[in-house]
Amino acid sequence: MKNYLNELLESLKAGYVPAFFLYDTVGSELYRQRVSQPDYYLYDLERQAISNCARYYQGDKLLDIGSGVTDKMDPIKKHYREYWALDIDEESASAASDNYIVSDFLNFKNTENYDCFFMGSTVSNLRIKDIHQLIKNCGKITIAADFAKDDVDKMIRAYTDPQGIGEAMEKRGLININNWYGTDFPVDTMTYECIWNPVTFIVETNLVFQSPHTINLGNTIFNYETGDKIRIGRLRKFMKHQWEWIFNQVGKVENIYTDDGDEYGIFRISSS
Numbered sequence: 559m560k561n562y563l564n565e566l567l568e569s570l571k572a573g574y575v576p577a578f579f580l581y582d583t584v585g586s587e588l589y590r591q592r593v594s595q596p597d598y599y600l601y602d603l604e605r606q607a608i609s610n611c612a613r614y615y616q617g618d619k620l621l622d623i624g625s626g627v628t629d630k631m632d633p634i635k636k637h638y639r640e641y642w643a644l645d646i647d648e649e650s651a652s653a654a655s656d657n658y659i660v661s662d663f664l665n666f667k668n669t670e671n672y673d674c675f676f677m678g679s680t681v682s683n684l685r686i687k688d689i690h691q692l693i694k695n696c697g698k699i700t701i702a703a704d705f706a707k708d709d710v711d712k713m714i715r716a717y718t719d720p721q722g723i724g725e726a727m728e729k730r731g732l733i734n735i736n737n738w739y740g741t742d743f744p745v746d747t748m749t750y751e752c753i754w755n756p757v758t759f760i761v762e763t764n765l766v767f768q769s770p771h772t773i774n775l776g777n778t779i780f781n782y783e784t785g786d787k788i789r790i791g792r793l794r795k796f797m798k799h800q801w802e803w804i805f806n807q808v809g810k811v812e813n814i815y816t817d818d819g820d821e822y823g824i825f826r827i828s829s830s
C-alpha cells in the first residue's frame with residue numbers, strides 16, 4: 559500500500575480516499591461483519607439474484623475480482639472447473655481460494671481468458687472511467703450493482719447500523735493511512751455522516767473534522783477547518799437502465815438478472 563502515495567495525494571487534494579485503503583485484514587473483517595447486519599440488504603438481494611441466474615453460467619476458469627471472502631458465489635462457482643480470487647488484500651485473496659492473485663483490479667488484464675465476476679456492488683464506488691477500463695480489460699465480465707430505491711432510509715440504514723460497524727469500516731480507511739504513511743488523522747474525534755444525494759443518485763459517506771487540523775504527507779500540507787469533510791464512500795445507486803447505459807458505453811450487456819423484487823442487478827457483459 560505504501561506504493562500508492564501519489565494516488566493518495568491526488569485523491570486527498572480532491573477531498574476523498576480511494577476505497578481500497580479500507581481493506582487491510584481488519585477492514586476486510588469489518589466488511590464481513592457489515593454484510594451480516596440485518597439492514598445491509600445488498601447481500602441478501604445479491605444472493606437471491608445469484609440463485610436466479612447461476613444455472614446460466616458454466617465454463618473453465620472463473621475469476622472473482624475484489625473477491626473478499628464469501629460463500630455467496632458457491633451456486634455459480636460449482637459450474638466452473640477452477641475458481642480464482644483476485645483482491646488487493648492478500649489475506650482475503652488467499653483465504654478465498656488456493657488460486658489467487660494479489661493486485662489492484664484496475665491494473666488487471668484478462669490474458670488468461672477468465673470469466674470475470676465483479677460482485678458485491680463494488681462497482682458503485684468506482685469512477686465511471688474506471689468502470690469502463692475494467693470492462694475493457696476483462697472483455698467478458700459479470701457485474702453486480704445495487705439500484706436506486708424510493709425508500710431512502712433503507713439505503714442509508716445499510717451504512718449506519720446501530721452497532722457502528724459501518725462507521726468503523728469507513729474510519730478504518732484513515733486508520734490505515736495513519737499506519738502506512740505516518741499521518742495523524744484524528745479519527746477518534748471525526749464524526750461519520752451518510753447522505754443521499756437525490757440529484758447524483760449517490761449515497762455519500764464522509765468523515766467530518768470537529769476542530770482545525772493539519773496533515774503532512776509527502777511534502778504536501780493539508781489544512782482542514784472544523785466541518786471539513788473527507789469523503790470515503792461514493793456509492794452510486796443508479797436505476798437499472800442507467801447502469802445498463804454506462805456498461806453499454808464500452809461493452810454489450812447481454813443479460814440482466816435481478817432479485818425477485820427487481821432491486822438489485824447482475825449484468826452479464828461481453829466486449830462490444
Ligand SMILES: C[S@@+](CC[C@H](N)C(=O)[O-])C[C@H]1O[C@@H](n2cnc3c(N)ncnc32)[C@H](O)[C@@H]1O
Nearest residue numbers: 578581624625626645646647661662663677678
Ligand atoms: C465491497 S467488497 C466485496 C467483496 C465480495 N466480492 C463480496 O461480494 O462480498 C470489495 C472487495 O474488493 C477489494 N478491493 C477494493 N479495491 C480494490 C482494488 N483496487 N483492487 C483489488 N481489490 C480491491 C477489497 O479488498 C474487498 O475485498
